[in-house]
Amino acid sequence: YLEHTYHIRIRSSQSMTAFMESQLAELKAKMERSSRALSEFERELNVINPEEKTSILSARLLQLNSEFTSAQADRVRKEAAYGSVRSGSLEAAAGSDQAQDLRTLLARRNQARERFAELKAHYGANHPEYRKAAAQLAEVEALLGEARRKIAERVEIEYREAVNREQMLRQAVNQTKAEFDRLNARSFEYQTLKREADSDKALYEELVRKIREAGINASFQSSNIRIADPARPSLEPVSPNLALNLTLAVLLATVFGIGVAVVSDALDTSVRDPEQLRRMTNAEVIGSLPEVKGWRGRPSSVRASEGALVATGSEETAHSVTLYEEAIRTLRNSVLLTDFDRTIRSILVTSPTPSEGKSTAAAHLAVAHALQNHKTLLIDADLRRPSVHRSFNISGAAGLSDVLVGERGWRELLSRPEGLPNLAILPAGPPSRRASDLIGRGIASLLDEATRDYDWVIVDAPPLLGFAEPLQLATVVDGVLVVARAGHTDRKAVASVINTLRRLRANVIGIVLNEVHHRLGGGYYYYSYRRYGKYYHSPKAA
Ligand SMILES: Nc1ncnc2c1ncn2[C@@H]1O[C@H](COP(=O)(O)OP(=O)(O)OP(=O)(O)O)[C@@H](O)[C@H]1O
Ligand SMILES: [Mg+2]
Structure with a gap:
């Protein structure tokens, strides 16, 4: 029995191992296929891990977006300044770098004008003082005009720069966004491939482990059956037990007989026993x-x-x-x-x-x-x-x-x-x-x-x-x-x-x-x- 069980175990574990091995080859091929597909995909995308790349891209996109927004605001501001400068107002240039020079020139012109107005009241046009003041005023006016022109030029240049920058930033944002979208779309594909490759790999590893285990178990299992005590035939036969059978037969036959008698007596309602008739009718059975x-x-x-x-x-x-x-x-x-x-x-x-x-x-x-x-x-x-x-x-x-x-x-x-x-x-x-x-x-x-x-x-x-x-x-x-x-x-x-x-x-x-x-x-x-x-x-x- 021991040997028999052992052989059965060995045979079953052998067939099991053979089956698993055939499965193993298949699985291995599958695993290789899926991991090759994954690496090809990575090469195609030119990334090691598209998920990481996606997060980098999204951070960059965020930054570009905020820069673009501020460039847009800057451009709007500068466009407004440029517009007002072009229409002749210098108020818009008040915030610019040349504002200080302009203010100084304006003050000087006002001084020159006051002085000229004063001298004009005292002197005639040919008076040297008058002429000096007039020349001074004309010079200040010329300087002011020059400064104005420069400011206008400056504002225009700044405006053009802002427009350029905005355009460049927009382009950069669009590019990054496109790349991000493309990567995102491929990322699903990548994840599917990766999952498949991972599960194939896990399955393969599990199977390898199982085969190893089966090999080990087959050599161990035979040891869980032991002969506790060798069987010996009984001194007396267990069956048939003559005494018991006889007793049972007598008992059952008696019970059955009594049962039949009782039932047939209960079913028979005819007159048969004079004693019974006397009891029932209170009349004698006289013959x-x-x-x-x-x-x-x-x-x-x-x-x-x-x-x-x-x-x-x-x-x-x-x-x-x-x-x-x-x-x-x-x-x-x-x-x-x-x-x-x-x-x-x-x-x-x-x-x-x-x-x-x-x-x-x-x-x-x-x-x-x-x-x-x-x-x-x-x-x-x-x-x-x-x-x-x-x-x-x-x-x-x-x-x-x-x-x-x-x-x-x-x-x-x-x-x-x-x-x-x-x-x-x-x-x-x-x-x-x-x-x-x-x-x-x-x-x-x-x-x-x-x-x-x-x-x-x-x-x-x-x-x-x-x-x-x-x-x-x-x-x-x-x-x-x-x-x-x-x-x-x-x-x-x-x-x-x-x-x-x-x-x-x-x-x-x-x-x-x-x-x-x-x-x-x-x-x-x-x-x-x-x-x-x-x-x-x-x-x-x-
Ligand atoms: N002791 C007996 N042994 C065998 N047969 C008998 C006995 N007594 C009567 N018989 C038979 O039973 C039948 C009926 O008998 P009998 O005519 O005396 O009955 P009964 O009670 O007068 O019937 P009924 O109700 O028709 O008047 C007859 O064929 C008779 O021979
Ligand atoms: Mg009669």
């Missing part, structure tokens, strides 16, 4: 009927011969029918046991929803009671979907509906199925809306009479939810059995049905769980039948 394979979906049929039911179908069906029969007998006994003083003579069999096994349970309960030599009457009060007559294979042409509308007496419509001498059946008869409406009161009087003749009157009713009749029937019978299909009927439906029945003061004997199979409702209910079933059904054992 559990096992599931009979092969029954569901087919109309049930009940046949009896020689004092016992005939089971049809396969062996498995026959076996579970025996278990069902046994459960029905237990149910019958339970009802009898809860009724010590024998007040329950009429029993209504109903359920919260359709198809929960009411008719089947009612028929078998009636048969079971009749087989114990008790006079039993089975009334089919499900006028909408009658089924009892079909189960017993009897005619359903006339029945309860005819009795309710008052056309026939109930006794003449009874059927007695074969092999069951103690069982009488009142079928539902033709469906009739009027009969349904009359069912509450009509059946009350029927039950009154029937309970006198029969030990038990079992009434098969329609489902409670959605029909009004079963509620009316529930108030006129002595007890109500509520059938609920295990794992199917909703717990809340059962609870609400039982609450309604209680509100109507119906006597709820208990709940019958139908179609219990050993997965549901706890082993106790199912296996107990199986045991007893075997016991009763083995003739050898009997």
Whole structure:
């Protein structure tokens, strides 16, 4: 690894150096180009540093300008003097060098004039004194004229000089200004060139430094990796950790299993646990009927011969029918046991929803009671979907509906199925809306009479939810059995049905769980039948 890193470093620094070197050559050429351009420019301008030259020029220009201004003023002054001298006035010459001489001459002339005027008053023109004074005056006048001429000449010369000087200065100013402007204009160019040359040079120097550095670094860098401690294989493998994996698997599986169980239990709202039902409805689960394979979906049929039911179908069906029969007998006994003083003579069999096994349970309960030599009457009060007559294979042409509308007496419509001498059946008869409406009161009087003749009157009713009749029937019978299909009927439906029945003061004997199979409702209910079933059904054992 160390070597590898070292080689990588060396290679990368080599490629870096190579790249930089190629850049270097280019840069060098560029730098040379730019500095050559700069020196050419300097030569062309004939200056070492145009910036310095510019400042010198500007100082000179300033000085020339002020000189020019003063020369201009001087020239104006002298021009004025010259102008006035030319027009004959000597006042302008008062400030000049000849002024003193002029003033002396003027004083002398005034003296001479006074003296001449004085002598003129005393003497005649031919008097020597007069003539002397006149000659003196004429001489002074001549001198004065001469002085005046000289002054005028002088003033003119001075004026011409001033004009000359002004002109020369103007020329000098203009020249300097032109040079200054030219230099200024080129100065930008010069600065650009100089900047470029400087930056090229700096870049080149930087690159040279970098290349040197890279060379030095390449030889040093390999030293920052050291082997602190050579690696040794562990005594035990780190993975797979069998103990940890097993523990995790057990824990996760348990948690997952519990989760699934809790969720599925929370999602399943059907009746399954008798204990739970008791808690929810405050009603006892009085019986559990096992599931009979092969029954569901087919109309049930009940046949009896020689004092016992005939089971049809396969062996498995026959076996579970025996278990069902046994459960029905237990149910019958339970009802009898809860009724010590024998007040329950009429029993209504109903359920919260359709198809929960009411008719089947009612028929078998009636048969079971009749087989114990008790006079039993089975009334089919499900006028909408009658089924009892079909189960017993009897005619359903006339029945309860005819009795309710008052056309026939109930006794003449009874059927007695074969092999069951103690069982009488009142079928539902033709469906009739009027009969349904009359069912509450009509059946009350029927039950009154029937309970006198029969030990038990079992009434098969329609489902409670959605029909009004079963509620009316529930108030006129002595007890109500509520059938609920295990794992199917909703717990809340059962609870609400039982609450309604209680509100109507119906006597709820208990709940019958139908179609219990050993997965549901706890082993106790199912296996107990199986045991007893075997016991009763083995003739050898009997
Ligand atoms: N314990 C059971 N095991 C298997 N199937 C059953 C069981 N009890 C009833 N059945 C079947 O369920 C179906 C409905 O039964 P049944 O007619 O007795 O129900 P019901 O509550 O009277 O229905 P309805 O509301 O139509 O009057 C029938 O096919 C019947 O054979
Ligand atoms: Mg029915």
